[in-house]
Amino acid sequence: MSLHQKSQPHKVSRTVVWASFAVILLLAPLLFTSSLSHTMLSQMGIAIIVCLSYNILLGQGGMLSFGHAVYSGMGGFLAIHTLNLVSDGKLPLPVSLIPIVGGFSALLIAVVLGWVTTKKSATPFAMITLGIGELVWSMSLMFPEFFGGEGGISGDRVTGSKPFGITFGPQIQIYYLIAIYTFICTAAMFAFTRTPLGRMLNAVRDNAERVEFVGFDPRRVRYLSFIIAAFFAGISGGLAALNFEIATSEVVSGARSGAYLLFTFLGGGAFFFGPIIGAVLMVLAFVLLSELTKAWLLYLGLVFLFMVMFAPGGIASLIAMNLRVAAFGRLRELWANYLVLAVTSVIVLLGAAGMIEMTYHLKLNEALGPKLVYLGMSLDAKGTSSWVGCALVMLVGLVSFELARRRFIKKWSAIQEFIATEIQRREAM
C-alpha cells in the first residue's frame, strides 16, 4: 500500500534518475575544483556505498547493527595488505580491482561472524553486533602484525600496471575510480531490493512469524542479506584504503559503526535514496563542521535526538511527504509557512549556538581570554550582556517558532485530510 503511494504520484522515469546520478558523479569534480572538495567528494562516494550497505540491514531488514564497521574496516585492512603485496611484486593485480578483494574478504568474514550474529533479531541482534564489534576492535590492538598497532598499515597506491597512463596518483583519478564503484554498487544494491531475497528481507522485517508460516526461514534470509551487506561494506572499505593509503584500527572501531548508524538514520532508512543524503551529510559534518566548531559532536547529538523524536523517517521521509503534497498540487500554499519556520528556527539556533559556543570557549580556550568571535560578532563569554542577549534571541525565536509551528500544523493536517479524501474519490471513480 505505502509502496504504491511512494512510486505512483511522481513517476519520474527511472532512467532519468539514474542518468542524472551518473551525470552528478561525473561533473561534481569539475564544478568543485579545489583539492579539498576533491577529497570530500571521494569520501562521499565511499560513504554512500557504506551507508547504503548499512541500510540493507537497518532499513530493509530492520536489523540495527552496532558493528558494521567490522566489515568495512576488515575489507580495508585486507585491501591494504593486498595493495602491499602488489607493490612488492608478489601479486599481479591491477590497483583498480583491489576494492573487490576488500569486498570478498568482508564477505568471508561475514559468512563466519554473521552466522552467529543473525541467530537473533531485533534487540538481541543489536547487542550481539555490539559485542562482536568490540571483539574485533580489541583484537585489532592485540595483533599488531596484521593491524599495524597504533600506527596502522600504510601502502602506496601508485603501483602495478598503468593502463592508459592512469596511475591513481592524483586525487582526481582516484575520485573517478570511486565514482565508478559508487555508481555500480548503488545500482547493484538497488537491484538487490528488487530480487526475491530483497523482498523477503522486507517481509522478515515486517513480520518474521508470517514469513516462517509461508515456509521461509527468516534466519537464512537475514544471514544471506547480512553477507551481501558486508560485501558492499568491504568494497567501500577497500576504496577508503586506496583513498587514504592507510588503514588504522580506528576503521573497525565502535565509533565508526555508530557514525554509520547515525547518518544512515538521519538520511532516512525507509527509502532507498535516504542513506545517500546521510552519507553526504556525514562527510560534510566530519570535514567541515568539525573545522567550524569544537562543539560539533554536541550539535550532532542534538540533531540526532530531535530527528528520532520528531521525524523518525529521516530527511528522506520529509522529502517524500512534501513530494506527495506537491503531487496533489498543494505544496505552493505551504511555501510561506516553510519560510517562516526556517527563519524562526534559524533565530533559535543562533541564540542556542551562541551560548553553546561561549560554554565551549570558557572550557577549552580559557587562556585566550573571555572574548570570542561568533559569526563575525564579538561575544564576551564572561559578560552578562552576551549571555542575556543570546538567551533573549533564543527565547524570541522559540516563541515565534512555536506560533508558526501551530499555524503550520493546522494547514498541514488540512492538506493531509484533503489528500486522503482525494485518494478515496479517485479510487471510487
Next chain:
Amino acid sequence: MEFFTISLLNGVSYGLLLFMLSSGLTLIFSMMGVLNFAHASFYMLGAYFAYSTTQLVGYWPALFLAPLLVAVLGASFEKFCLRRVHKFGHVPELLITFGLSFLIVEMVQLVWGTSSVDYRVPAELSGPLFTIFGTQFPTYRGFMMLVALSMLLSIWLLLTRTRIGLIIQAALTHPDMAQALGHNVPRVFMLVFGGGAALAGLAGVIGGNAFVTEPGMAATVGSVIFVVVVVGGMGSLSGAFVASLLIGIIQTFAVGVDSSLMSVASTLGLQITPQTFGFALWKLKISQIAPILPYLFLVLILIFRPKGLLGTREG
C-alpha cells in the same frame, strides 16, 4: 592459593558491580522492551555527580544524593523523550537512548573536562580490611560487595514483598490488564526507568572511585554489561546475576594469568619458534586476551545455548 583467593575476591566484587548495572538494564528491558543504550552513561554520571557532591557535602550524603540526581534525570528522559518515541517502535527507542549516550559523554567532557577527575575513596574506607596469605584486601572492595548485596536484597524484597513490586510485576507481564485495573502504567514505567538509572548511578558512586572516573568509563563497562544481559538470558534477573559473577571472575582471573599457548606447548615438549605457523596467536598471553574474553564467551553462549544461561525465551 594466594592468587586464587585474592582473584576470586576481586572477581566477585567486580562481578557484583556489574550486576548492579545489569540488573537495572534487565529490569528496564523486561518491562518496557527497551534496551537502554545509555545505561552505562548513567553509571558514569553517577560517578561524576558523586565526585562533585563529595566536594560539597562529603561522601556519605553523596552516596544517596548522586543516585537520586541520576534517577531524576533518567525519569525525566523517559517522560519527555522516550515516551514520545514509544509509538514508533523498538528501533527508534534504542536509537534515542543511543543518542542520549552520545550527548552525555559530550556534556561530561564539557563540564568535567576530558581527563580523569580525582575522585577518591573516603578516608574511613581506605586501607586494608584483612590480610590473607600476606596480601591485603582493601576495605573499599568489601564495602562495594556490601552495598551491592544489600541492594540486591532490597530489590528482591521490593519486587516480591511490596504492593508497588506487585504492580510492577503485573505491568511487566500484562500492561494492558494492569492499566485496566486503574494503575497508571506509564508512571510505573517512568519509575522503573528512574529506578534502573538510580541503580546505575549507585554503581557509579561506588565504582567510580574504586576504578577511574573518566569520560571513557561508560564505553568500558557499557559493552560488557550488554554481554552480561545476553549471556544471562534477555530479561532474566537471576541470569544477569550469574552471568555478572561469571564474567567478573573470568576477567579478573585472566588479567592475572601470565602464561600463553606457547608456554603450555613447551611444557608438553613442543617447540614453538617465531617461524611456527600462527606465531602471533601462540605467543599471546592470557592476560593480553582478557579484554576480549567476555565477547568470546558471548559468541560461545550464542552457539551452544542461544537463549542464555537462565533465559526462557529465544528472540
